[in-house]
Amino acid sequence: MATATDRVRLPDENGHFGIFGGRFIPETLMGPVEELREAYEKYLADPAFLAELDADLADYVGRPSPIYHATNLSEKVGGAQIYFKREDLNHTGAHKVNNAIGQALLAKRMGKTRIIAETGAGQHGVATATVAARLGLECVVYMGAEDVERQKANVFRMRLLGARVVPVESGSRTLKDALNEAMRDWVTHIDDTFYIIGTVAGPHPYPAMVRDFQSVIGRESRRQMLDKTGRLPDALVACVGGGSNAIGLFHPFLDDEQVALYGVEAGGDGVETGRHSAPLSAGRPGVLHGNRTYIMEDARGQIIGTHSISAGLDYPGVGPEHSWLKDSGRAHYVAVNDDQAVRAFHEVTLTEGIMPALETAHALSYAMTLAGEMEREQSILVNFSGRGDKDMETVAKMEGWEL
């Protein structure tokens, strides 16, 4: 097994995390992703770039996001103390903007004038459209036709921000197909276009680059927990679709062996039903969207449709670094079903007065279970990755309300 230090330094120069990651892409993209890797490595060591990024994260996004001790919830569960890392308080309401800003600034340095993105629930699309509006870049967002229907409010937000939203009608008409279509757009407009991938998937350097932009979450958290409690948390919990908020929280803690890491996948109707989005829990290694990772596939190696109540977790793959963390045993991955997530949504809303995104509710559900098994003196930090406003329609429908 790799040593702790190796773990933090991954991926290797070819973008591999053990057997995972890499560059499984058509030849036309090989040159552009290499150009991107060079730019990313150059600017991530450039003090002027980092200063601009830090200033934007502070004044535009509102960082650092606070850590909140959820005393009511902790009391109710009666176990470990539960803390929230409040990514829901970021501009645009989720962690996605941390990465969108980083990549958009990079695009600008590279002289690209056109931004494209894929989106599932619409959070990454909104974050990208927001940043593109501010930087004066043309923006096109690919979104599965089914998701366009499910997430009308976010589609409208993107349009108000000046982005063109393209509904994708191919395949299963969801996030994976939006990613396919964005890749096709990129291949066709290589010269002026920068593709802002929203999660830690895609070909190298995306999984490493998106992780690095999201790691601000874990860096802040580590310092804040030490300030607040005098020690590191005993466990970190985050939801995992592609896995960008989870890796952003986990990565700065990888060498802190005493901190347990839990990634929570979407169990949908239940992993045993096959209707879920939990490749780490029930998939196997394969190749999708430019990297080798755990995926969901049928008996012929075709990628299969996924299910989750939360569009943001509805993805048949996962970032390759999570696959590596799973196989190396450093992180644990569990699944939380739709109904459990919705229960957690209500419970946290009622006890703490904070409404989580349905994605985040998956992490909260598992955190409550875990807290119950731990001592009161112990602590759990949950990445409160996004706010629930976008899910009002979904929750209302479940309650039988018309909005």
Place this chain on the structure above:
Amino acid sequence: MSRIGEVFEQCRAANRAALVPYVTAGDPRPGDTVDLMHAMVAAGADVIELGMPFSDPIADGPVIQKAHERALKHSVGVHDVLDMVREFRREDGDTPVVLMGYLNPIEYMGVDVFASGAADAGVDGVLVVDAPPEESADLHRAIESRGMDSIFLVSPTTSDERIGIIGRVCAGYVYYVSVKGVTGASGTDWGAVAERVDNLRRLVDLPVGVGFGIGTPEDAASVGRFADAAIVGSAVIRLIEAHGDDREAMLKAIRDLLAGMRRAMDAG
């Protein structure tokens, strides 16, 4: 020498470029594929590229995406594709068949099982669109050790250094992607492509096939002037889409298209 090498030798001796049509196996129905292959050979095809259906074909434009979707409705998998090649070989022992597809279904089967099965069925070459040389050493060894050719893409964005890397593992022919884009493009500047192909020839000693965007007999003739092969995909698939319900009309339309291309190429 492989069957692919022999065909290019013959073409060179006859001072003609090869015509290489593509169809997706199982499109529009599994029972049509072998007949389509024979019809294309009868109309002048020198090599056949046979697509293996995949749920997420990121290098393909809308026309070929739909072909994959139609084939997948019939649950056509890699095993089925190999069966089709085996059936084609019962009547045609000469025309090379190149499988073109994406990595995941091959890896699911296992690269060695796939390579043995393909060689046994009579496959001559394999092109895996999302498996560049850096990531496909095992697959490449499996294909090469069974006497088949590993075919790779070169694109307008491929550096000379990478062309060198590709040239060391590529066999049979190099597939030059004529545009920055997906399959089914149009309005290509063939003069610019010819310059790139000249550069490619200086770096790699293999026949060069050009594809992506050859839609008309005029396109095929233009490409035939500077390349060793014209590869035609979406233009064929469009006819399958248009005539899929009427088998005879579909076969006739494809025969007419390819025969027209062949005539235009032979006329120079």
